[in-house]
Amino acid sequence: ALRASFATKAQKVNQNHQHHFQPQASFKVAVLGAAGGIGQPLALLTKMSPLVSDLHLYDIANVKGVAADLSHCNTPSQVHAFTGASELANSLKDVNVVVIPAGVPRKPGMTRDDLFNINAGIVRDLVAAVADNCPDAFIHIVSNPVNSTVPIAAEVLKQKGVYNPKKLFGVTTLDVVRANTFVAQRKNLKLIDVDVPVVGGHAGITILPLLSKTKPSISFTDEEIEELTVRIQNAGTEVVEAKAGAGSATLSMAYAAARFVESSLRALDGDGDVYECSYVESNLTELPFFASRVKIGREGVEAFVSSDLQGLTEYEQKALEALKPELKASIEKGFAFAQKQT
Numbered sequence: 558a559l560r561a562s563f564a565t566k567a568q569k570v571n572q573n574h575q576h577h578f579q580p581q582a583s584f585k586v587a588v589l590g591a592a593g594g595i596g597q598p599l600a601l602l603t604k605m606s607p608l609v610s611d612l613h614l615y616d617i618a619n620v621k622g623v624a625a626d627l628s629h630c631n632t633p634s635q636v637h638a639f640t641g642a643s644e645l646a647n648s649l650k651d652v653n654v655v656v657i658p659a660g661v662p663r664k665p666g667m668t669r670d671d672l673f674n675i676n677a678g679i680v681r682d683l684v685a686a687v688a689d690n691c692p693d694a695f696i697h698i699v700s701n702p703v704n705s706t707v708p709i710a711a712e713v714l715k716q717k718g719v720y721n722p723k724k725l726f727g728v729t730t731l732d733v734v735r736a737n738t739f740v741a742q743r744k745n746l747k748l749i750d751v752d753v754p755v756v757g758g759h760a761g762i763t764i765l766p767l768l769s770k771t772k773p774s775i776s777f778t779d780e781e782i783e784e785l786t787v788r789i790q791n792a793g794t795e796v797v798e799a800k801a802g803a804g805s806a807t808l809s810m811a812y813a814a815a816r817f818v819e820s821s822l823r824a825l826d827g828d829g830d831v832y833e834c835s836y837v838e839s840n841l842t843e844l845p846f847f848a849s850r851v852k853i854g855r856e857g858v859e860a861f862v863s864s865d866l867q868g869l870t871e872y873e874q875k876a877l878e879a880l881k882p883e884l885k886a887s888i889e890k891g892f893a894f895a896q897k898q899t
């Protein structure tokens with residue numbers, strides 16, 4: 558149901574308008590980095606949600622035009638523009654969900670970790686403002702390297718005395734979206750039916766699709782597992798190379814981030830059946846942060862789907878052990894960056 562939700566929700570919005578219903582639009586969503594490649598289409602998709610009453614668009618530049626443009630869409634939410642550091646605090650007042658896609662994207666030949674030097678400071682400063690202005694909000698971190706920027710965000714929130722691990726999410730939805738697409742194509746399945754949990758982190762081999770846990774239950778040859786796993790792990794690089802210097806995934810990322818926002822809003826609205834993969838503080842493994850399926854409720858992460866990590870195939874078990882040193886190093890790099898600031 559969740560996977561079909563955009564079309565369905567959009568149709569509902571149209572119907573509501575035709576019948577002059579007042580839709581239940583009550584949540585405020587802020588996008589930090591809203592004028593960027595991800596920010597703009599994410600703002601558009603979020604503007605289509607009947608659950609959103611106010612959409613706060615923040616960027617250091619170019620956000621007024623984006624907001625004026627979007628505000629003409631006849632969907633329920635009101636669009637507000639905030640430009641530059643002096644307007645950051647106001648962009649966060651009373652916000653329920655903050656999405657952070659601010660920062661630089663990769664060019665061919667770069668790893669996500671090559672973005673650390675620029676993006677770590679951007680995420681640190683934006684999350685500090687979140688801590689000061691809407692410490693109770695769900696925080697969705699998109700900016701790369703996610704494996705390190707989420708630990709940085711956690712440290713900043715701790716330093717501010719407002720860290721709630723249940724409400725800090727690294728957005729790994731795009732890995733699930735890709736896994737679902739590639740598996741459905743490879744196995745000739747209806748897209749709507751396919752759901753592949755993806756665990757670990759969000760870079761290279763730390764992205765671990767658990768193909769043995771695919772729903773519906775299907776069997777893969779060893780060759781298919783190898784080919785699909787590698788394609789899912791390298792899918793970001795596939796887009797970076799195709800864009801040839803013009804950036805990384807923006808449209809599929811906006812789609813994925815909008816799905817994660819919609820899931821979060823449904824959870825905040827009391828839906829008791831919301832499950833998504835996300836990179837969160839976790840004790841499923843010995844690593845302090847780990848992506849897995851989680852149940853999301855009004856207070857954030859309610860439960861971990863620990864069964865996903867049980868009964869793994871030998872291939873998955875090996876890949877899980879192999880990713881841990883890299884993920885651990887990325888987490889520690891994030892912690893060290895945030896700690897040396899104080």
Ligand code: NAD
Pocket residue numbers: 589590591592593594595596615616617618658659660661662663672676679683698699700701702703728729730731732759804805806807810
């Ligand atoms: P982009 O350069 O097109 O847009 C980034 C935007 O951030 C720009 O509008 C810029 O003005 C803004 N920005 C920069 N510093 C800022 C600050 N201090 N405060 C507010 N806004 C600021 O880049 P993009 O393609 O949108 O990618 C953004 C980030 O998302 C990159 O780090 C990229 O690697 C990451 N990303 C993550 C995933 C994922 O799966 N988690 C997927 C794709 C991209």
Ligand code: LMR
Pocket residue numbers: 662663669701731792793794796797805806
């Ligand atoms: C992605 O997976 O597409 C993003 O993390 C962007 C990138 O650098 O690959």
